[in-house]
Amino acid sequence: xxxxxxxxxxxQFIMFAGPALLLFTGTVIVPLFYGLYLxxxxxxxxxxxxxxxxxxxxxxxxxxxxxxxxxGKTFIYSFFSVIFINIVAFLLAYxxxxxxxxxxxxxxxxxxxxxxxxxxxxxxxxxxxxxxxTALGASIKGGTVPSLLSTESGAMFCLILVSVWQYAGYMMxxxxxxxxxxxxxLKEAALIDGCTPGQxxxxxxxxxxxxxxxxxxxxxxxxxxxxxxxxxxxxxxEPYGSSELAAMHVYQTAFKHQQFGTGQAEALILFLICAxxxxxxxxxxxxxxxxx
Amino acid sequence: xxxxxxIVAVALASxxxxxxxxxxxxSGSKGGSGKSGDSEGIxxxxxxxxxxxxxxxxxxxxxxxxxxxxxxxxxxxxxTVTTDLSTAYASNDPYSIAMVDAKDxxxxxxxxxxxxxxxxxxxxxxxxxxxxxxxxxxxxxxxARGLIYNADAIKKVTGKDFDPSQYQTLxxxxxxxxxxxxxxxxxxxxxxxxxxxxxxxYLAQVYEEQEDPDAFLKGLHDGKEKMADNTKFNSLMDTxxxxxxxxxxxxxxxxxxxxxxxxxxAEGEIAFMFGGNWDWSVLNQYSPSDNMGMMPVPQxxxxxxxxxxxxxxxxxxFVDNSVSEKQQKESKDFLNWLANDAEGQxxxxxxxxLVPAFKNNTVEVSDPLGxxxxxxxxxxxxxxxxxxxxxxxxxxxxxxxFQKYLGGKSDRATFAKDIDTYWQKATLTEH
Numbered sequence: 001x002x003x004x005x006x007x008x009x010x011x012q013f014i015m016f017a018g019p020a021l022l023l024f025t026g027t028v029i030v031p032l033f034y035g036l037y038l039x040x041x042x043x044x045x046x047x048x049x050x051x052x053x054x055x056x057x058x059x060x061x062x063x064x065x066x067x068x069x070x071x072g073k074t075f076i077y078s079f080f081s082v083i084f085i086n087i088v089a090f091l092l093a094y095x096x097x098x099x100x101x102x103x104x105x106x107x108x109x110x111x112x113x114x115x116x117x118x119x120x121x122x123x124x125x126x127x128x129x130x131x132x133x134t135a136l137g138a139s140i141k142g143g144t145v146p147s148l149l150s151t152e153s154g155a156m157f158c159l160i161l162v163s164v165w166q167y168a169g170y171m172m173x174x175x176x177x178x179x180x181x182x183x184x185x186l187k188e189a190a191l192i193d194g195c196t197p198g199q200x201x202x203x204x205x206x207x208x209x210x211x212x213x214x215x216x217x218x219x220x221x222x223x224x225x226x227x228x229x230x231x232x233x234x235x236x237x238e239p240y241g242s243s244e245l246a247a248m249h250v251y252q253t254a255f256k257h258q259q260f261g262t263g264q265a266e267a268l269i270l271f272l273i274c275a276x277x278x279x280x281x282x283x284x285x286x287x288x289x290x291x292x
Numbered sequence: 293x294x295x296x297x298x299i300v301a302v303a304l305a306s307x308x309x310x311x312x313x314x315x316x317x318x319s320g321s322k323g324g325s326g327k328s329g330d331s332e333g334i335x336x337x338x339x340x341x342x343x344x345x346x347x348x349x350x351x352x353x354x355x356x357x358x359x360x361x362x363x364x365x366x367x368x369x370x371x372t373v374t375t376d377l378s379t380a381y382a383s384n385d386p387y388s389i390a391m392v393d394a395k396d397x398x399x400x401x402x403x404x405x406x407x408x409x410x411x412x413x414x415x416x417x418x419x420x421x422x423x424x425x426x427x428x429x430x431x432x433x434x435x436a437r438g439l440i441y442n443a444d445a446i447k448k449v450t451g452k453d454f455d456p457s458q459y460q461t462l463x464x465x466x467x468x469x470x471x472x473x474x475x476x477x478x479x480x481x482x483x484x485x486x487x488x489x490x491x492x493x494y495l496a497q498v499y500e501e502q503e504d505p506d507a508f509l510k511g512l513h514d515g516k517e518k519m520a521d522n523t524k525f526n527s528l529m530d531t532x533x534x535x536x537x538x539x540x541x542x543x544x545x546x547x548x549x550x551x552x553x554x555x556x557x558a559e560g561e562i563a564f565m566f567g568g569n570w571d572w573s574v575l576n577q578y579s580p581s582d583n584m585g586m587m588p589v590p591q592x593x594x595x596x597x598x599x600x601x602x603x604x605x606x607x608x609x610f611v612d613n614s615v616s617e618k619q620q621k622e623s624k625d626f627l628n629w630l631a632n633d634a635e636g637q638x639x640x641x642x643x644x645x646l647v648p649a650f651k652n653n654t655v656e657v658s659d660p661l662g663x664x665x666x667x668x669x670x671x672x673x674x675x676x677x678x679x680x681x682x683x684x685x686x687x688x689x690x691x692x693x694f695q696k697y698l699g700g701k702s703d704r705a706t707f708a709k710d711i712d713t714y715w716q717k718a719t720l721t722e723h
Contacts, residue, residue: 044374044399045374045375045378046374046377046378046381046399046400046404047399047403048403130547130549134544144543144544146543146544146547147544147547149547150544150545150546150547150699237691238485238546238547238691238695239546239547239695239696239699240546240691240692240693240695240696240699240701241687241688241691241692241695252684252687253684255372255374255375256372256683256684256687257682257683257684257687258374258683
């Protein structure tokens with residue numbers, strides 16, 4: 001059997017990748033292009049007719065200042081979330097691979113927040129911020145303490161804190177895998193050659209774990225950019241629309257304001273930004289990867 | 293060759309990874325409801341989530357009596373009327389009857405709805421919706437908004453029975469609040485910060501109390517009217533300032549939770565809250581006193597608006613023209629049963645605890661807020677809803693501008709200007 005033959009390769013491809021490709025096409029590629037088509041219409045979401053309007057939706061999206069404001073907030077939110085998620089996740093991973101007692105228990109414990117859906121998690125934390133923290137503050141300071149969620153910067157801080165809490169455990173798992181994949185022999189050799197544990201970590205373990213960093217950064221960046229569920233249930237864009245992030249703005253425009261075309265155009269812009277940031281980051285990260 | 297393979301492998305792997313992530317991130321399944329497949333039976337879309345169980349019970353009763361299966365499909369938890377209906381149309385599986393808001397009837401009727409002008413119930417209601425002289429919208433119930441009061445809580449402090457008709461002016465109302473405060477009720481009012489309550493209900497009342505809301509909004513749009521100079525705006529905002537001043541959550545007004553506010557009202561810790569009879573479903577969870585009710589928003593005015601609640605028909609059924617003739621007929625029968633049959637009437641009023649929109653439905657309303665609404669409606673003391681506000685009105689003005697005002701981040705002049713700016717840019721809904 002000639003394995004270089006086109007027919008052989010095609011059948012192999014269909015056998016292994018066919019089902020996934022079919023699903024992917026049906027759930028991602030087709031909607032993407034359909035969405036692209038919708039950006040050229042002024043469809044309201046229900047009407048039978050989809051009038052063609054050319055690039056009007058794009059100019060509307062570019063003129064929509066509150067969209068750009070929400071995009072700016074998304075950048076700020078993503079910047080801090082990504083940094084803190086990864087720092088916390090790395091430290092947790094370091095702690096739970098260092099051989100402390102009950103480390104499997106801790107691994108499970110840190111991972112659990114990620115198993116709670118974002119909507120539930122938002123409501124739980126809303127309760128914590130609005131009732132538990134205010135009660136705590138009141139008992140320490142006396143009088144009434146306004147909730148963190150009622151100020152603009154406070155709401156943003158809460159969003160970041162909750163995201164870090166949610167994702168750190170998940171990213172921790174990837175870092176744990178990274179730590180475990182570094183061969184024992186190399187670590188031992190480094191120590192025998194006179195490295196302090198700190199030096200071994202910096203000079204040997206970290207470079208070998210680079211792919212974990214690339215993955216974690218990519219995952220956290222792309223997730224933060226399109227965050228919606230926590231945003232919806234924790235702050236719902238309040239106070240006065242100041243914590244409305246890009247994905248939520250897109251949803252509002254498309255479904256609540258019934259401007260599907262403009263919403264789609266804004267979603268597409270978000271997608272492009274997200275793709276560019278993600279791909280650049282992976283490209284840069286991959287370039288410096290070393291193999292053991 | 294090896295390189296190409298690698299590229300294909302990476303492409304596929306990332307394809308699958310992205311696919312999985314997209315799967316996690318998407319809004320989930322669109323509530324695939326079991327379709328019976330045969331032409332018998334009708335599907336009813338319910339956008340009033342809180343009465344789903346009651347509607348299902350009513351549907352069962354109806355099926356037992358007539359043999360027509362009725363499937364009640366509730367609004368998806370992450371859906372809106374628009375998304376749910378468009379999903380139904382996109383999958384070629386429309387609902388026979390859909391419960392939507394008044395504004396949706398205006399936008400949907402011509403393309404999707406069946407003309408119901410010849411139906412029996414039309415003559416028995418003032419609240420049906422017509423487009424181009426054809427009746428398309430079946431009014432499901434009557435809802436109205438105003439100030440909700442807890443008479444027991446007031447009596448406990450003042451020692452007198454509370455008579456809302458004595459507090460129609462702002463001065464009288466302020467006097468009562470002072471009396472309550474002196475008597476030990478620290479802060480007698482509560483305010484819901486929700487964008488729909490501020491934007492679609494309180495601010496909308498400013499438009500609805502104008503002599504001609506359409507002309508007024510057109511004036512705002514053309515820049516001929518200025519909110520800051522408007523008597524109704526200033527009068528209603530004066531009242532709002534008093535509510536704000538006495539708000540139990542004065543310092544954190546924009547993070548006050550609806551449930552907490554309603555609990556305080558039900559338990560009598562506060563005495564007043566602006567809301568509507570739909571709030572009963574929340575109040576009812578906190579064993580409220582029976583002596584509650586609704587009164588007009590107090591204002592120093594003599595145009596009579598302080599003797600009326602604002603409201604009218606709420607939630608409308610339309611019959612879809614894309615379902616089979618037989619289903620259309622069965623749908624009409626179902627609506628007739630709701631409006632005219634004793635069992636249907638009782639289900640609506642007693643089981644769902646709603647205020648009926650039909651004059652021939654004389655079943656007694658069960659909850660205290662509904663009773664108030666019914667009595668105002670029967671006396672013709674309802675200022676009609678304005679159903680043509682743009683879709684982004686309540687999020688932009690209610691959620692942003694009005695919340696800023698409530699949070700003390702802007703003053704009345706700024707708020708008025710925000711409203712002017714919004715309307716100058718807004719597209720007026722044609723009707």
